[in-house]
Amino acid sequence: MNTSTKSKFHPGNIFLAVLALLALGTGIWYFTGYFLRNKRYQETNDAQVEAYINPVSARTGGYIKKVLFEEHQEVKSGDTLVILDDRENRQRVTEAEAAVDDSRAQLAVLEAGITSAQTATLVNKDQINGAKAKLVLQQADIRRFKNLIKEEAITGSDLESVQSRYDVSVSDYSASENNLKTSYAKIAELKSRRALLAADFKKKTAELELARINQAYTVIVAPYTGRMGKKTILEGQQIQPGQPLVSIVNEKDKWVTANFKETQVSGMHIGQEVEIRLDAIDNKVYKGVIEAIAASTGAKFSLLPPDNSTGNFVKIVQRVPVKIRFAPSDLSPVKAGMNALVSVKKENKI
Incomplete structure (x- = not known):
């Protein structure tokens, strides 16, 4: 056997060839799965978990006598948060x-x-x-x-x-x-x-x-069950009527706002089932249903909507906000603001 034949079957070359074949197979499997899934589902990763985050405001002014909550503390509706000098x-x-x-x-x-x-x-x-x-x-x-x-x-x-x-x-x-x-x-x-x-x-x-x-009003209570936000007030501080004191997150009511491309929403309808995967929670698929589809694209809701009549027109695929309600399940690990991947199964047109 000559030298060229020996180098051709060298173990290093065999390993590289096997690795290349595995990479090629993995790529083929991934792209095949991607195209098959893309054919069955409309998906977007431009989605986030939403919840009502409302400020708790003072109805009357005065000096803060006691602050009875901590940052990110879970509270129930009616729990006393702040007591003013009365x-x-x-x-x-x-x-x-x-x-x-x-x-x-x-x-x-x-x-x-x-x-x-x-x-x-x-x-x-x-x-x-x-x-x-x-x-x-x-x-x-x-x-x-x-x-x-x-x-x-x-x-x-x-x-x-x-x-x-x-x-x-x-x-x-x-x-x-x-x-x-x-x-x-x-x-x-x-x-x-x-x-x-x-x-x-x-x-x-x-x-x-x-x-x-x-x-x-000198006793300020939690309006509903939720989790407190950042603590920015201290005892002895003077507050004014209407002044926001702290934010509270309503953890009993959460949903996902998914921004689909305008070319994806034509087959969607209210009540359609949805799969939700959160970046922060592995190996967990949440179920949901479409609750509302926006009447216009997100750009139209912006502070300065684009004006194409100026002549500087560049066609950009617009996004349509879709509100998705979680199906009943344990949502305690789900936090407002988490990124999500939303998948909507395409329905066969008759």
Whole structure:
């Protein structure tokens, strides 16, 4: 055997040849699988896990008395997060309570005045009845005395005396009627004042309720179950109404926003099943369904959407956001912001 034949079957050359064959086979297997999968699925790796991340804001201002949470701590709905110094709010509640008590007392005094005035009308009516009875009696006396004058049984001075008593009775009767009218007018006045005091009492009651609401705002609680974000506040810090204090991630509601190419979404529909693979979690395939398909491409939602009418036109494949809801499963390892690979199986067109 010559030297060239020996070098041809050298172990190193055999190893390189085997390695090349393996690489070629692996490449063929990979690209064959890729093309077969691409024929069956629409896929994109331009996808991320989303969740509601809402800021917890202060409804009232003041100094922070206590901070009762830590960064990334899991909390439940209603858990106390921050307590503010509430001394000023408590004083406002006390002041509002005193105003309500004062208004209630004024109403009670006015009601008593109305009751007294209504009782006075009964007395006035009795006075009118008495004056009327006396007036009728005086009228009878005048008629009787006039007959006696004709018979010369009495003198003219006796008739004048009776006439005077009759005139007094007429005056008393008129005065009694006027007193009754005055009592009715007083009742009407008191009732109009009662309407004003009732409105003022309602206003003071509303102010008291508002003061109690502001008092309750000094205790800031978690709006829902989730995980806290970065802690940026400390005890003793002054905050203002509406100031964001911390963000909270709602871990009970997560979904994936996948940005498919515009050429991929034509066969997709709401309710279609989806496979989700997360870069951070190996060997785990999550199931999901398409919940919504955007009405326009993502570029149209941008702050400065492209304007092709300027003449600088370069055709770029656009992306359409698709919202995908996870199927019920354990999503505790899934975090908002994780990258995902989303696969949607192509459906056969009839």
